Amino acid sequence: MIQPTYLLAAKSSNGSAQMIRSTLIIALVFVAAFLVLFAVDLWRKRGKRDGYRLRSSVTAYLMLLPAVVLAFIFIMLPILYSLGYAFTNFNLMRPEKTMNDFVGLANFQRAFEEIRDRGTLYHAIINTLKFVVGVVPLQIGLALGLAIFVNRPKPGVKIFKVCFFAPVVISLSVTSYLWLSILSPSETGLLNSLIGIFGAEPHDWLRDPKTAMLWIVILSAWQGCGYQMLIFLSGLTNIRSDLYEAASLDGAGAWQKFLHITCPGLRSTFVFVLVTVFIGACRVMIQPMLMTGYQEHTVTLSYFMYYTGYRDYSVGYSSAVALLMTIIIGIITFVQRRVLKEK
Numbered sequence: 001m002i003q004p005t006y007l008l009a010a011k012s013s014n015g016s017a018q019m020i021r022s023t024l025i026i027a028l029v030f031v032a033a034f035l036v037l038f039a040v041d042l043w044r045k046r047g048k049r050d051g052y053r054l055r056s057s058v059t060a061y062l063m064l065l066p067a068v069v070l071a072f073i074f075i076m077l078p079i080l081y082s083l084g085y086a087f088t089n090f091n092l093m094r095p096e097k098t099m100n101d102f103v104g105l106a107n108f109q110r111a112f113e114e115i116r117d118r119g120t121l122y123h124a125i126i127n128t129l130k131f132v133v134g135v136v137p138l139q140i141g142l143a144l145g146l147a148i149f150v151n152r153p154k155p156g157v158k159i160f161k162v163c164f165f166a167p168v169v170i171s172l173s174v175t176s177y178l179w180l181s182i183l184s185p186s187e188t189g190l191l192n193s194l195i196g197i198f199g200a201e202p203h204d205w206l207r208d209p210k211t212a213m214l215w216i217v218i219l220s221a222w223q224g225c226g227y228q229m230l231i232f233l234s235g236l237t238n239i240r241s242d243l244y245e246a247a248s249l250d251g252a253g254a255w256q257k258f259l260h261i262t263c264p265g266l267r268s269t270f271v272f273v274l275v276t277v278f279i280g281a282c283r284v285m286i287q288p289m290l291m292t293g294y295q296e297h298t299v300t301l302s303y304f305m306y307y308t309g310y311r312d313y314s315v316g317y318s319s320a321v322a323l324l325m326t327i328i329i330g331i332i333t334f335v336q337r338r339v340l341k342e343k
Contacts, residue, residue: 023077026077026080027072030072030076034068038061041057042054042057045057082319082322082323083319083323085315085316085319086107086108086316086319086320086322086323087102087103087104087105087107087316087320088101088102088103088316089101089103089106089107089316090315090316090319091313091314091315091316092309092310092313092315093313103316107316107317107319107320107321108320108324110317110320111317111320111321111324120296120299120304121304121321123296123297123299124299124300124301124303124304125301127213127288127297127298127299127300128282128284128300128301128302130213130217131213131216131217131220131281131284131300132278132281132282134213134214134217134221135217135220135221135277135281135284136274136277136278136281138217138218138221139220139221139224139225139228139277139281140225140228140270140273140274140277142221142222142225142229143225143226143227143228143229143231143232143273144228144229144232144266146164146225146226146229147229147230147232147233147235147236148232148236148258148262150164150229150233151233151236151237161229161233164225164226164229165226165227165229165230166226167222167223167224167226168223168224168226168227170223172223172286172287172290173286173290175219175223176219176286176287176290176291177290179215179219179291180206180290180291183205183206183215183291185202185203185204185205185206185207186202187202189202191205206291206292206298207292209297212291212292212295212297212298213297213298215291216284216287216288216291216292216298219287219291220281220284220287224277224280228273228276228277231269231272231273232266232269232273234269235265235266235268235269236262236265236266238265239261239262239265239266243261243265244257244261247260247261267340271336271337271340274336274340275333275336275337278329278332278333278336279329279333282301282302282325282329283302284300284302284303285300285302285303285306288300288303289303289306294307301321301325304321305318305321305322305325306318308321
C-alpha cells in the first residue's frame with residue numbers, strides 16, 4: 001500500500017526530531033564532562049601556585065574549544081551513533097521504525113555467519129588482508145628509499161622532492177582515473193601498448209582476479225609513499241652526521257651504515273609510519289570503488305560497509321561490521337607498538 005506523501009513526511013520528521021533530541025542529550029553530557037575536566041584542571045593548577053593565572057588557563061581552554069567542538073561533531077558524535085546503531089536494525093529508508101529496534105548481537109551473528117559461509121564479507125576481509133600485506137611493506141620501502149635518495153647535498157634534489165611528493169597532493173579520484181587509462185583493456189591502453197611491442201595480447205588487468213588487487217596495491221603505494229618520504233626525511237635529518245663520518249673511518253660500507261646507524265636512528269619514525277600506513281591501508285575504498293566497482297575480487301571492508309549502509313540502507317549491519325573492524329585494528333596496532341616497544 002502506497003502511503004500519502006504527508007504521512008511519509010510526518011514519519012521522517014518524527015525520526016529527525018528523535019535524532020535531534022538524542023544529539024542534544026549527548027551534547028549536554030559532553031559539555032558537562034568538559035566543564036568538569038576544566039574545573040578539575042583549574043583546581044589542580046591553583047593548588048600548585050607555580051605561576052598560576054586564572055586568565056591564562058581560561059584563555060587556553062577557550063583556544064582549545066573550537067577544536068573540541070569540531071572533534072565532537074565530526075568524530076565523537078558519529079562514533080557514538082555508529083556504536084548505538086550496531087545493536088539495532090536501523091534502516092535509512094525506515095528510520096522512524098528501526099531507530100529503536102534493538103536486536104542485540106544479531107548483526108554480529110549475521111557477520112560471523114556471512115564469514116563462515118564465505119559471502120561478500122568474507123571476500124572483503126581477504127581482499128583487505130591482501131591489500132594490507134602488499135601495500136604496507138611496499139609503501140614503507142619506497143618511502144624510505146626515496147628519503148635516503150633525496151637526503152643528499154646534491155644539485156637538483158629539491159626537484160626530485162617535488163616530483164616524489166606530487167602524487168600525494170593529487171586527489172585519489174584523479175589518480176584512479178589516470179591509472180584506469182594506463183590499465184585500459186583496449187590495445188590503446190598504455191600498458192597494453194607497451195607489452196604489445198613484444199607481441200603480447202591485450203589484457204583486462206582490472207577484471208582479472210589475479211592482477212586487479214596487485215595493481216590497486218601498486219597504485220596506492222605510488223600515490224602515498226611521497227608523504228611517508230617526508231616523514232622519514234625529517235627523521236634522517238635528526239641523525240648526527242658525525243656518526244656516519246666515524247663509521248667511514250672505521251671502514252664501514254653503505255649497508256653497514258644503514259643497518260647500524262640509519263635504522264636505529266629511525267626507530268621511532270618507523271613505528272609511527274608503520275602504524276599510520278597500516279591503519280590507512282585497512283580503510284582502502286576509493287581505489288577499488290572507482291577502478292573496478294563492487295566486484296567480489298576487489299571489494300574491501302570499507303567498501304563493503306559503505307555499500308551495505310548507503311546502497312542497501314542497512315546501517316545497523318554496517319555499523320556492526322565497522323565496530324568489529326575498529327576492535328581488530330586497535331588490537332593489531334596495540335600489538336605492533338608492544339612488540340616494537342615504542343611509547
